[in-house]
Every structure is written in structure tokens, then in C-alpha cells.
Amino acid sequence: MEHIVIIGNGISGVTLARHIRKLSEKRITIISAESEYFFSRTALMYVYMGHMKFEHIQPYENWFWKKNRIELVNGFVEKVETETKKLLLKDGTSLSYDKLIVATGSKPNKFGWPGQDLKGVQGLYSKQDLEMLEKNAPNNKVCNRAVIVGGGLIGIEMAEMLRSREIPVTFLVREKSFWNGVLPTGESAMINEHILEHHIDLRLDTNLEKIIADDNGYAKAVVTDKGETIECNVVGLTAGVTPNIDFLKDSGIELGRGVKVNRFLETNIKDVYAIGDCAEQHEGIGSRRPIEAVWYTGRMMGEALAQTLCGNPMKYNPGHWFNSAKFLDVEYQTYGWVFSERSKKDTEQHFHWRHPVEKICITVALNKDSHQFLGINTFGIRMRHEIFDQWLTENRDVDHVMTYLKDANFDPEFYKLHEDEIVAKYNADFNKNINPKKKSWKRIFSIA
Amino acid sequence: MGNFDRSMSLAGEPPKALNMGQKLAVLTGMTGMGILILQLFNLNLGNSALWLSVAILAIFAGIIWFSQAAYAHKHKGIKNDGVWFKSMSSRGVLAWMAGVALTGFYIVLYFYPEYLGLVKDGDNTGLIALFDPLSKALSGNPASQWFVYGTLYTVAILAFGAKFIWKYRHNKYEQLRTVSVMFFQTAFAFFIPEIMARLNGDLPYYDLKNMWPLNYYNFERYRVNGFIDSGSVGMTMLLFGIISIFVISPFLTYKYGKRWYCSWVCGCGGLAETAGDSFRQLSDKSKFAWKVERWVVHSVVVFVTLMTTAVIYSYLGNDTSKYWLTKTTFLSGVAVILTAVFAWVMIYKREELEKDAKYGAIGYFTIIAVLIGMHFFSDSGNIFIFKAETLRSTYSFLIGSIFSGVIGTGFYPILGNRVWCRFGCPMAAVLGFQQRLFSKFRITTNGGQCISCGNCSTYCEMGIDVRAYAQKGANIVRSSCVGCGICSAVCPRGVLKLENGPEKGRINSKDVLLGNDVDLMDLVNKK
Numbered sequence: 001m002e003h004i005v006i007i008g009n010g011i012s013g014v015t016l017a018r019h020i021r022k023l024s025e026k027r028i029t030i031i032s033a034e035s036e037y038f039f040s041r042t043a044l045m046y047v048y049m050g051h052m053k054f055e056h057i058q059p060y061e062n063w064f065w066k067k068n069r070i071e072l073v074n075g076f077v078e079k080v081e082t083e084t085k086k087l088l089l090k091d092g093t094s095l096s097y098d099k100l101i102v103a104t105g106s107k108p109n110k111f112g113w114p115g116q117d118l119k120g121v122q123g124l125y126s127k128q129d130l131e132m133l134e135k136n137a138p139n140n141k142v143c144n145r146a147v148i149v150g151g152g153l154i155g156i157e158m159a160e161m162l163r164s165r166e167i168p169v170t171f172l173v174r175e176k177s178f179w180n181g182v183l184p185t186g187e188s189a190m191i192n193e194h195i196l197e198h199h200i201d202l203r204l205d206t207n208l209e210k211i212i213a214d215d216n217g218y219a220k221a222v223v224t225d226k227g228e229t230i231e232c233n234v235v236g237l238t239a240g241v242t243p244n245i246d247f248l249k250d251s252g253i254e255l256g257r258g259v260k261v262n263r264f265l266e267t268n269i270k271d272v273y274a275i276g277d278c279a280e281q282h283e284g285i286g287s288r289r290p291i292e293a294v295w296y297t298g299r300m301m302g303e304a305l306a307q308t309l310c311g312n313p314m315k316y317n318p319g320h321w322f323n324s325a326k327f328l329d330v331e332y333q334t335y336g337w338v339f340s341e342r343s344k345k346d347t348e349q350h351f352h353w354r355h356p357v358e359k360i361c362i363t364v365a366l367n368k369d370s371h372q373f374l375g376i377n378t379f380g381i382r383m384r385h386e387i388f389d390q391w392l393t394e395n396r397d398v399d400h401v402m403t404y405l406k407d408a409n410f411d412p413e414f415y416k417l418h419e420d421e422i423v424a425k426y427n428a429d430f431n432k433n434i435n436p437k438k439k440s441w442k443r444i445f446s447i448a
Numbered sequence: 449m450g451n452f453d454r455s456m457s458l459a460g461e462p463p464k465a466l467n468m469g470q471k472l473a474v475l476t477g478m479t480g481m482g483i484l485i486l487q488l489f490n491l492n493l494g495n496s497a498l499w500l501s502v503a504i505l506a507i508f509a510g511i512i513w514f515s516q517a518a519y520a521h522k523h524k525g526i527k528n529d530g531v532w533f534k535s536m537s538s539r540g541v542l543a544w545m546a547g548v549a550l551t552g553f554y555i556v557l558y559f560y561p562e563y564l565g566l567v568k569d570g571d572n573t574g575l576i577a578l579f580d581p582l583s584k585a586l587s588g589n590p591a592s593q594w595f596v597y598g599t600l601y602t603v604a605i606l607a608f609g610a611k612f613i614w615k616y617r618h619n620k621y622e623q624l625r626t627v628s629v630m631f632f633q634t635a636f637a638f639f640i641p642e643i644m645a646r647l648n649g650d651l652p653y654y655d656l657k658n659m660w661p662l663n664y665y666n667f668e669r670y671r672v673n674g675f676i677d678s679g680s681v682g683m684t685m686l687l688f689g690i691i692s693i694f695v696i697s698p699f700l701t702y703k704y705g706k707r708w709y710c711s712w713v714c715g716c717g718g719l720a721e722t723a724g725d726s727f728r729q730l731s732d733k734s735k736f737a738w739k740v741e742r743w744v745v746h747s748v749v750v751f752v753t754l755m756t757t758a759v760i761y762s763y764l765g766n767d768t769s770k771y772w773l774t775k776t777t778f779l780s781g782v783a784v785i786l787t788a789v790f791a792w793v794m795i796y797k798r799e800e801l802e803k804d805a806k807y808g809a810i811g812y813f814t815i816i817a818v819l820i821g822m823h824f825f826s827d828s829g830n831i832f833i834f835k836a837e838t839l840r841s842t843y844s845f846l847i848g849s850i851f852s853g854v855i856g857t858g859f860y861p862i863l864g865n866r867v868w869c870r871f872g873c874p875m876a877a878v879l880g881f882q883q884r885l886f887s888k889f890r891i892t893t894n895g896g897q898c899i900s901c902g903n904c905s906t907y908c909e910m911g912i913d914v915r916a917y918a919q920k921g922a923n924i925v926r927s928s929c930v931g932c933g934i935c936s937a938v939c940p941r942g943v944l945k946l947e948n949g950p951e952k953g954r955i956n957s958k959d960v961l962l963g964n965d966v967d968l969m970d971l972v973n974k975k
Binding site for chain 1: 461462463464523524525526528529530531532533534618619620621624734735892894895896897899900901902903905906915916919933936937938940941942945946947949950952953959960961962963964965966967968971972
């Protein structure tokens with residue numbers, strides 16, 4: 001019986017294992033040094049905040065693995081011998097495979113800052129990072145202040161976590177406005193305001209110079225490029241992530257920043273594949289980056305590779321881009337491509353609407369000439385994935401999107417809806433005269 | 449500073465600790481409770497009306513103040529920080545103490561009301577006497593233990609309802625739903641029955657929003673006689689009771705799911721959603737618990753159906769000339785209705801039931817067999833070897849008192865706030881059956897946006913593993929779902945929406961989620 005060995009029990013590896021099991025009787029082993037069972041990495045923050053216990057963020061009950069004959073090995077792979085198809089584990093044991101899948105995810109970036117390896121300096125990616133944060137910042141008496149370096153999704157999550165225990169947080173963001181390499185100006189500005197509302201000391205356009213140690217080797221302060229020294233007990237390094245592939249250095253597997261793979265997720269070595277955060281496409285697919293460190297893409301790669309491994313070769317062929325996040329109290333969803341001013345093409349034009357009082361806004365990207373709808377960012381409004389996916393497939397123009405915008409709303413029942421105001425602003429900005437159509441169950445469910 | 453000198457403070461750290469406002473609020477509320485407890489020891493405080501008002505106002509003020517101190521200074525949004533750190537909401541010492549106290553209260557209430565001060569012939573004493581002025585003002589009668597309970601119950605729903613509204617002030621659905629349960633409790637369960645008793649002394653106490661099988665006693669002889677004797681008002685109420693079961697509730701459940709009742713109207717649901725909100729995360733989500741739930745709750749349905757049939761059967765006559773409804777007509781009627789439902793389900797909805805069809809059939813044939821047996825082997829007083837009255841009192845003791853009260857509410861802080869609704873309520877089971885098979889309601893999963901975080905499952909008071917559906921891109925169509933909407937509220941990525949839509953495509957199992965290769969999705973999902 002063919003033995004499939006997956007290194008990493010995150011969403012990619014586990015999705016792959018589940019789908020292989022649906023399709024075949026192959027022997028499946030998942031190796032992880034991080035945790036006994038699969039957990040949702042995106043939910044680690046809620047454990048620290050006390051919304052859930054660690055057991056709650058494990059999507060399957062513990063009996064699931066045995067019942068589905070997915071063998072779990074707790075171990076750390078130190079070396080991959082592709083010629084003999086053998087893995088050497090840290091505890092001295094070894095494991096043979098017929099097919100090997102690398103799904104080892106990421107690790108936090110460190111850019112060589114002086115003091116980056118001091119005690120009290122940490123990223124937030126793994127279960128071990130969470131446990132470390134619980135030690136480093138159990139409360140605001142042990143941790144009088146934390147400094148977070150890097151204004152991305154993990155940074156703002158870490159700030160929210162620490163604030164839940166009323167720990168003062170200083171947030172160093174390299175950009176002039178929060179996450180404006182990804183978000184258009186208006187949205188980025190709104191999130192800046194929201195961060196300040198939560199009493200987070202946001203320092204835009206500020207870089208970390210170095211971290212200063214106390215006598216015991218703990219971080220006691222950071223120095224910024226503005227020359228300011230900020231005393232703190234914890235430094236969170238959240239300036240992005242990088243593939244976690246050091247153990248593959250001498251394996252002969254082609255590496256770039258990640259494990260190089262083709263569209264079938266195959267590496268240069270036969271029977272070795274890579275999926276998820278650690279996989280690097282030779283060329284980005286469409287407007288996607290070669291490395292996509294996103295929950296959803298990890299899952300999709302697992303779904304696709306399972307077919308290939310079970311005799312139905314299937315390229316990794318993601319559909320329309322979508323993503324989501326939450327910035328403190330503000331939910332964010334995106335469908336299609338909305339680029340920031342920094343990275344958008346000249347043909348991409350934006351329509352922006354923001355609620356006068358609440359932290360609610362949307363940005364619609366369109367082609368300046370054809371008015372084709374390219375994508376939407378929504379903050380504080382939920383939208384239907386199916387509907388936007390369909391509109392993108394059908395290459396609809398923005399007029400169509402505005403006309404049927406009410407169909408796309410996914411807010412809970414009785415919420416105050418804003419489509420009329422949005423369309424009114426669109427009409428004013430673009431000199432149009434669109435009447436939004438009433439929501440139609442028939443249209444909505446003919447799609448879903 | 450070393451990183452390991454963990455604080456030894458007993459008061460706890462944020463977000464576990466109470467702030468000063470919350471502490472004072474607790475003191476205020478506890479003062480109100482203290483007055484009531486003092487009354488238990490028959491300390492005569494004097495002016496009952498005054499002290500009752502002070503006690504209830506203090507409880508009210510304490511809870512509202514607590515909410516204000518907890519939420520007013522915070523932004524709108526999800527307020528679950530520290531839920532699993534706090535003793536009260538994570539089965540800590542406080543939770544066990546509260547559980548024991550509540551359970552004790554229920555045992556005394558149901559079985560030893562004399563300790564509360566109930567005096568059968570003569571003036572009440574103790575706690576119940578404290579409530580006499582209020583009861584006399586409303587219905588003209590002295591208070592009973594049920595009046596005390598009803599008043600406290602209503603106070604709890606109103607005060608904790610206000611807290612809930614504050615907590616979910618960003619969520620219109622939660623607010624409206626809560627206003628609704630607060631209204632139905634105050635008007636329908638509390639004021640209207642008392643006032644009706646004042647207007648018409650013969651009418652049995654009737655909470656109009658309660659329907660059989662929740663008020664399993666509705667068709668007992670004394671009540672039916674009471675209704676009939678009270679003329680057209682009574683007859684209307686009796687008729688309403690029957691129409692509620694056969695017309696109103698199936699219609700509303702078809703349109704909106706069982707939430708129209710369980711989380712918008714019902715009193716048990718009302719208490720669970722307000723006073724019980726802090727305990728919703730304690731429900732058991734395991735597959736094993738789901739299995740137990742289905743066996744237990746459906747057994748209760750079978751039990752209540754048989755018991756009610758037996759009770760009605762026992763007081764009906766055999767002579768058609770005296771009254772059109774006789775023992776035989778009644779039994780046949782019950783059998784016909786059950787057969788019609790069974791046949792309809794087996795013919796049209798068999799596939800949706802899957803394995804459960806077998807259990808449904810077992811339940812159905814059990815009931816029919818017993819009905820036939822009842823016809824041949826019973827006389828007016830006995831159903832088989834039991835008295836109908838024995839069946840009734842057994843049900844009343846086991847289900848009506850122990851299950852719904854002592855376990856259902858007393859164990860809130862340990863087992864979660866919907867134990868009764870999930871494992872015991874026959875009404876919820878009947879409505880759930882409709883919801884699963886014949887309703888427009890579902891919780892829609894938003895394409896491929898789920899990140900499997902688990903907030904939805906954790907905060908589902910009914911113990912539904914919502915995430916198991918959401919992470920497959922499948923809608924949630926479950927008979928037990930009471931439509932409280934919290935899964936949708938706590939979802940950080942906007943994945944879940946309660947809605948009523950067309951029945952077609954309501955149940956949609958998927959293996960590959962939206963966002964991936966369209967061919968792959970077709971290949972896997974259409975199989």
C-alpha cells in the first residue's frame with residue numbers, strides 16, 4: 001500500500017489527508033512537532049483572549065484521526081533523504097515514504113535587528129509562540145508595555161490580544177498608514193482611526209532600530225529610527241512570515257524563498273510535493289504572489305493535490321481571489337482584486353464610500369476605460385461570496401454590481417443597510433442614474 | 449524584571465477581574481437577594497410591599513449597573529474577552545456554587561414550597577408572604593410559590609435582557625429578539641394570566657404563548673372543564689390551544705424556522721438567552737452528546753404523546769349521544785393524525801432523514817401499538833396496568849420538574865443554558881422535526897470564507913458543531929437550532945447568516961469549497 005507522508009498538520013496538510021482518505025485506501029501519516037492534533041492557526045488569538053480554550057480551536061474531535069486511519073506522528077523532521085525516500089527525525093527514528101508532501105507553513109520574519117533573539121522578543125505564529133506569550137505577557141503587571149513591530153494582520157491581532165488584558169501597546173508601523181501596501185488610502189485611514197480608538201499607541205512611519213537588553217537578557221526597551229527609546233517588556237515581531245523550510249537545505253529539493261513547485265505542486269524531485277504557505281510557484285498565478293501565506297489557498301492546494309495523488313492529475317488552479325480578516329471590531333472581506341495606490345495599475349480606478357459615523361466603508365475597483373468590475377473591499381459590511389464570484393466570472397461592469405448590490409449583502413437580518421447611500425454616492429461620483437434593485441431571493445439562490 | 453513572577457493576586461487580572469463599578473453593582477444586586485433570603489428565615493421586616501420593592505429594585509439596579517460597568521466604556525463588538533478565565537463562566541468554584549444554590553432553590557420550589565413560606569389554609573409566611581401584596585394587586589389572590597417564581601423569573605429576563613442588549617448593541621437581530629422575549633415573558637406569562645384570573649376566576653392559568661407539548665397539562669380534565677365552563681372566552685382559549693399546535697406553529701416554523709418560538713417567544717428560551725447567556729459556551733459539542741440528545745428528546749416526545757393521549761382517553765366517555773368525542777373516536781383520531789404525518793415523511797422526506805428514518809419508524813410504531821393496546825386493554829381508570837393519573841404524575845415529576853427545572857435551569861453554570869431545550873423539551877423536538885424537514889430556515893455558509901476558528905461551535909448553546917458545516921461550505925440545517933444567531937454574531941469573518949429562503953438547495957453538502965478550480969468543485973461536489 002502506498003505510504004503518503006505529510007510533514008505539517010496545518011490546514012493544507014490536513015485538508016490533503018482528508019481528501020486522500022475520501023478517494024483512496026492509501027496509508028497516510030502526518031508528522032508534526034507543533035501539536036498533537038490539527039488546530040486552527042487563525043484562532044490562536046482567541047485562546048489568549050479567553051474566548052476559547054485550546055481544545056475548541058481543534059476542528060475535529062480526537063477520535064477522528066484513528067477512525068479515518070490518519071496516523072499522527074509527533075516529531076521534528078531534521079533531514080529528508082530523497083534518494084532512499086527516508087525522513088530522519090530529531091529523536092533519532094526514521095520514516096520511509098512513497099510520496100512526500102511538505103506542508104510546513106511559515107515562521108515569523110526577522111530582519112537582523114540587534115536584540116531580536118533576546119528573551120521577551122517573539123513572533124506570533126505557532127502554538128509555542130502562544131504559550132510563550134502567555135509566559136511573557138500574562139497580565140499588565142508582568143508586562144507593563146509591549147511593542148509590536150510590523151503593521152500587518154498578525155500585528156494588529158497581537159495588539160488586540162494584549163489589549164484584552166489591558167496591557168499598554170505601542171505599535172510600530174513602517175508605512176505612513178496602516179497596511180497601505182495592500183489597502184487603498186481611505187480604508188487604511190479608517191483602520192488607523194480604529195486602532196487609536198482602542199487605545200493602541202500607533203506609530204506610523206516608524207521603524208525598529210534595535211532592542212535593548214536588561215541584565216538578565218530580557219528585552220527592556222526598543223529604539224526607533226526616530227531616536228526614541230520606548231521601555232517595554234515584550235517585543236512582538238510581526239513583520240510578515242517566511243516559509244519554514246530550513247530543514248530542506250541540503251535535500252536537493254529546489255528552494256527559493258519557499259519550496260519551488262509547478263502548477264501540479266510537484267517539486268523538482270519525483271514524489272516530493274509542497275503545499276500551503278511554504279510552497280512557491282515558479283510564477284505567480286494571475287495577480288497572485290508566488291507564495292500565498294493564506295488559510296484559504298493552503299486549503300485549496302490540499303484539495304487539488306489530493307486529486308493528483310489519487311490518480312486524477314489536477315493543477316492547482318485557484319479561482320477568483322478572496323480573503324478576509326478582522327481589524328479589532330471591524331470585519332474585512334475582499335473579493336476580486338482591489339490594489340492599493342502603491343501597487344495598482346493605471347487602468348484601475350476606485351470608487352470609495354464611507355459611512356459618516358460608523359466604521360463602515362467599501363472600495364470598488366474598476367477598469368477606468370471599460371468600467372469592468374475588478375473587485376471589492378468591504379469593512380463592516382458582510383457580502384455574499386457566491387454572488388461576487390459569479391459577477392467576476394461573468395465580467396460584469398460596475399453598473400451591474402451597483403444595481404444588484406442588495407443581493408450581495410450578507411449582514412445579519414434587521415441590520416441597517418447602506419446600499420442606497422452607496423449607490424447614491426456612486427451615481428454622484430460617476431454621473432450615473434442607477435436605481436438599486438430590490439433584493440431577490442430568486443436571483444440569490446439561483447447562484448448559490 | 450523576571451518573566452516568571454506570575455501574580456498571585458486572588459482578585460484576578462484583566463479581563464478576568466471585575467472593575468470597581470462591577471463590584472459595587474454586585475454588592476447592590478446581592479443586597480436585593482439578601483433581603484429575599486432573610487425573608488426565608490421569616491424575619492418579619494414589616495411593610496412587605498416596601499421591602500419587596502426595595503429588593504427587586506436593588507436586583508434590577510445591580511444587574512443594569514453591572515452591564516453598564518462591563519460594556520459602556522467599550523466599543524461595539526463581540527464581548528467574549530476572558531470568558532474561559534472567569535470562574536463563573538468556565539465551571540469554576542463560583543459556577544459550582546451558583547449551580548448548587550439554583551438546584552437547591554428548584555428542589556425547594558417544586559417539592560417543599562412550605563419552606564418558602566407557603567401556607568395552605570391561612571396566611572403565607574416568609575418569602576411568599578413578601579410577595580402577597582404584589583399578587584393581591586394583580587390577581588386579587590395571595591401569592592403562591594409559583595407567583596414568587598414567576599416574578600423572579602420575569603425580573604431575571606428583564607434585567608439580564610437589558611444586559612444582553614447592551615452586550616450585543618452592534619447586532620440588531622439580537623436586540624430585537626431579546627426585546628421580543630422580554631415582552632412575551634412580561635405580558636403573556638406574567639401580567640395577562642394574573643389579570644385574567646382577576647376577571648374570571650374559573651379560567652385556568654393560561655400562558656397563551658405556551659403550547660402543548662410544552663404545557664403538557666393543557667388538556668387535563670380540570671383545565672378542559674375550566675375552559676368549557678368559562679363560556680366563549682374559555683372555549684376560544686381551548687380552541688387557540690389546539691390551533692396553536694396544528695396550524696399556527698407549523699406555519700410559522702415553515703416560514704421562519706423554530707426560532708420564531710424558541711428564541712423569540714418561549715419563556716424557557718427567554719431565560720436561557722438572557723440570564724443564561726453567560727453559560728452558552730458550556731454546552732457539549734461532541735458527537736456523542738448529539739446522539740444522546742436525539743435519543744432522549746425523542747423519547748420524551750413519545751412519552752408526552754402517550755401520556756396526554758392516555759389522560760384525555762381516561763376522562764372521555766363511550767356514549768356518542770352524550771358528547772361527540774368518545775374514547776374510540778379520540779384514539780382513532782390520534783392514530784390517523786400520526787399515520788398521516790408518518791406517511792408524508794416517509795414518502796416525501798425519507799432521503800433527508802437518512803438513518804434516522806429507522807428510529808422515526810420505531811417511535812411511530814411504538815405509539816400506534818400502545819394506542820391499539822389502550823383500546824383493548826384499558827378501562828376508564830386504567831391504561832394497561834397504570835392509572836392515567838400515574839402516567840401524568842410521573843411525567844410531571846420527571847420531565848416537568850426534574851428535567852426542565854432542577855437540571856434544565858439549576859445546572860446552567862455547569863451544563864450550559866439550553867440543557868432542557870436540547871435534551872428534554874418535547875416542543876422543541878416537534879418544532880425541530882418540522883424545521884429539519886419542512887421549513888425555509890437555514891444558516892447560510894458564505895462560500896469558502898470559513899477559517900475553522902471554532903467561535904461558532906463554542907458559543908452554540910445547543911451544542912451544534914456549527915464549524916463542521918461551515919468549514920465544508922455547507923449550510924446548517926439542524927433540527928435543534930433555535931436560531932439565536934450568536935454563531936453569526938461571533939464569527940470573525942462574516943461566514944454565517946440566518947435566513948429564510950427557498951427550500952431547494954437548502955441542504956448542500958460540499959467537499960471542495962468556493963474559491964478553488966471550478967472543474968474540481970464540480971467533479972467533487974456533484975458526485
